[in-house]
Amino acid sequence: MLKIENLHAGVDGTDILKGLNLEVKSGEVHAIMGPNGSGKSTLGHVLAGRPGYNVTAGSATLLGQNLLEMETENRARLGLFLAFQYPVEIPGVSNMEFLKAAVDAQREHRGEPPIDAVTFMKKARETCKIVDLDPAFLKRGVNEGFSGGEKKRNELMQMILLEPRLAILDETDSGLDIDALQVVARGVNAMRSENRAFVMVTHYQRLLDYIEPDHVHVLADGRIVRSGDKSLALELEARGYAWLEEEVA
Amino acid sequence: MSDFMQQALDSAAASSPPWLQDWQRAGRQRWNASPLPGRKTEHWKYSSLQSLQQSFARAEPGDVELAAAGIDLPDFDGPRLVFINGYYSPLQSACELPEGVSIVRFADADEEQSRRIRAHLGLATGRDEPLFTALNDAALAEGVFLEFAPGARLSQPVHVVWVSANQAQAFSINQRLLVLCGESSSASVIEHFAGGIGGQRSFTNGVTELLLQAGATLCHYRLQLEQEAALHIGRVQARLATNATLNSFHLALGSELKRVDLVVDFCGEGGHCEVNGVYLPRGREHIDYHTCIEHRVPNCTSSETFRGIVGDDATAVFNGRIHIHRDAQKTRAELNNRNLLTSTRAEVNTKPELEIYADDVQCAHGATVAQLDEQALHYLRSRGVSRTEGEVMLSFGFINEVIESVRSAALRDYLQPMLASRFARDPALVGQAS
């Protein structure tokens, strides 16, 4: 589904990813771990097409299509979803309006007519329940005045509504208490399917207790330096990252 | 003084009630004695009065049916007064007044009513009134005195509509609205200016006086929706007694020249005012808001937000002054002005001002001129929304935050779809500069 080869990318001329390779197959859950500054978040932003992130070499394809040449919105319509670590606040634009515009954009891309407002409202309210968010949030500005946990749950809600093929969760676990973490895990686990893949970027193994990964990768200095199964995450938890970095150096 | 108004003034004098004639004379004297301000006058630095340099006749009653199109608020059955070119239009008006409200047109006032009008007229504008208020006095023939009885609590706003309808030659309209809110009353007034598409230039000089007695609460909405050739110079002058609360809302879509001065005078302690405004000039339009919050007494609070989107060759001017007088201790005042420029030819001139003569106060102001937030746009796009649609959403969202402050549901329901569709179809108001 997702294939990344020798990806070099960075911000403002500073290289952050330095030859990253990764393949994610449909139905799989991958965890990418690594110390701060290793390039974990950069990977998600480069794939999503954030302005200011430049690719200097390598390739990345999703469902056989070259992601790097596409506009951000077309990547999303193809089925790429990035749950942001720090979702931006957009006062004045209501959540409801925003969600419907996003869902309709996906439907249009698939040649479907826009969803009618009543059906969508109902669906949105149900989704609110799943992610444990008060439906009153739908009327408020996008992420406006949301707490950290509420923002993360709002990201999850968008993921459920947009039904992506590939979801990248960028440190979705950071700043969450245990209850919220379980809500996120429940949401993700409910969405796991043969047609969908997940890449979870995380610093801690905690999240992996709730969402069991098929593969775990360690990112250091812009490259994947080790891959394994979930036992690798436990080893990292026990020993930290330093030994790996030394080994690689 | 240039004589571009003389014709209109002469005919106004001929048709007004006798008890107003002293008032007119005094206004006319002041008007004639003062030169028209030029760019060297600080408060007219960025707005040229060049377009007034022609002769304006007094307005004639226009085509009633045509003129009144598009002024209905959805699901609104409150009282409505409609004036077309300054003439009262009973056909378009609905004057079933709820208890606690009285409305008198100056032209109809009986002796008792005219005495009451004279007792309050000019109280808010004061003696050192500005030039265009003097002109308004000089032409004072038609005006409305709206009174809310002490203790009255109204659920529906009073909708006052001023329409300029086309006529063969350039014309001027002078309007006056005098609102008296009795002690502890609570009410809303929507002042709605419309019309002006095509045809000759019109010049509207609208003065609104708001007198809030102790404990009164008033929501005043002033919509300047006249288009194109409709020039407008307006003034809203509010005077707040002890514990009064004013919610003041302004919306201006463009025309060649729109200038509105808002002055809020705190005359009793414990007052509060909230001022919100939106301006959206495009084409060659020019919109200028000057606001001044006079904190004359202690323990009052004010909060002000203006936002504008300026496209094409348009110009916006904002001057927001907070004046805290000596001894107006414990004042809290804040002001915020944000602007989006969407064209390389558009221009914004903004000046938030603080003038402070008391120490135990908390004041802050801020102003920005910028583009749409790239991060927010990216967020929208990362969810599959196209750049264009994202720009429409963000631009509308930028002003919608202010529109949300409108408390009247009927008005909100009128404005939001109207503005949303305007943003969806007007490239000048959205998006990055061409």
Added chain:
Amino acid sequence: MSQEHIDRAINREYAAGFVSAIDSDTLAPGLDEEVIQFISQKKGEPDWLLEWRLEAYRGFRQMEEPKWAHVHYPPIDLNAVSYYSSPRSMKDGPKSLDEVDPQLLETYAKLGIPLHEQEMLAGVAVDAVFDSVSVATTFRGKLAEAGVIFCPISEAVHSHPELVRKYLGSVVPRKDNYYAALNSAVFSDGSFVYIPRGVRCPMELSTYFRINEARTGQFERTLIIADEGSHVSYLEGCTAPMRDENQLHAAVVELVALDGAQIKYSTVQNWYPGDAQGRGGIYNFVTKRGVAHRDAKISWTQVETGSAVTWKYPSCILRGDNSVGEFYSVALTNNFQQADTGTKMIHLGKNTRSTIISKGISAGDSSNAYRGLVRMSPKATGARNYTQCDSLLIGHRCAAHTFPYIESRNPSAVVEHEATTSKVSDDQLYLCQQRGLDAEKAVSMIVNGFCKEVFKELPMEFAVEAGKLLEVSLEGSVG
């Protein structure tokens, strides 16, 4: 805290208020073309400069005194001012410090500005201007090695006429404004600096201005040219004796930062502010402006504690692409002082950036206004400005104002302006006092904290001086 405390804290004496008993040549008061010819002749100026002055004077006569500033003072009689005063012993100009009148040196020593090179803080070269005349410039030898020219402008007219002629009036035109035109007509002396291409000036350059003589005006003119890729940091300090009458100071400073050059200009202005009743003090009407060419940077830092009336807007014309302008200001007014000060950032080039940090402190019966202009021209694509203006009020009779003009004509330019006003809160004072600080110390500490963002921009020696100066200026303000 009690009013008494505050009053005591504000009302300390002006430490630089002594008069030096120096025999001087002072021109009789009055202003006409003959006076200008006299000044020019006295300095042995070339014809072009005399003509330049006369042209400025003719322009000046057509101009009106600006009235827009938020300051009030009785009309100034320009014919009651003497336009030239020179210590008599300086007639032929000192060739070295040994030739300078010992009493002059003593004056500067009293001000804490020792001119003897061996006593200097390492790395600061000083030009001292006494009334209208430059009396001594230190470290000239060492500067010359680096190719840096640092001398009185009256000397530069003779030694480097090509530079003076090219740049004089190039940033502040002769008829720019009323006071600039007056200065152009009658300027007496001031400093001239030229930093050659690629040179990083080996030490801080510094000028101390001193008005001594009664009924004189001081009209110095400073011109700094930083050639391509060069760096210079320049400091300026000012004091004057205590006198009951007001004295006029109308200076012009021009900065030229050519491609890639950087000029840092720091001022500690402590002209005599007048007494506690508002008698006397300097009228400080100054035009300061710099032009930054491509990739150049001009940074103004000012600490304004003196003068009865200040009217001063050090500005940057960001002409070249990627050029940078900065303005860091602390303005403190006490008693009956009035200040109307701020900056203009004129963004002409692409990706130009400017930062304005202004801290105004008003105490006593004083009035303190920030006035600024940020202009984004149609060509200033990608330009940025950030402005922050904070005012602190001490006592209930003072006033603080903010008048920021923002004009934008480029949609990709971003302008952000923020302003706040606050007072030294009772809670803050209570906390300090409860921890054993007296009220004066507490206020001065709080004020210093308030100004920290600006002080950190000052060169070290100045930062210490500025902190002390604030403390002195605030004395008696606590109540």
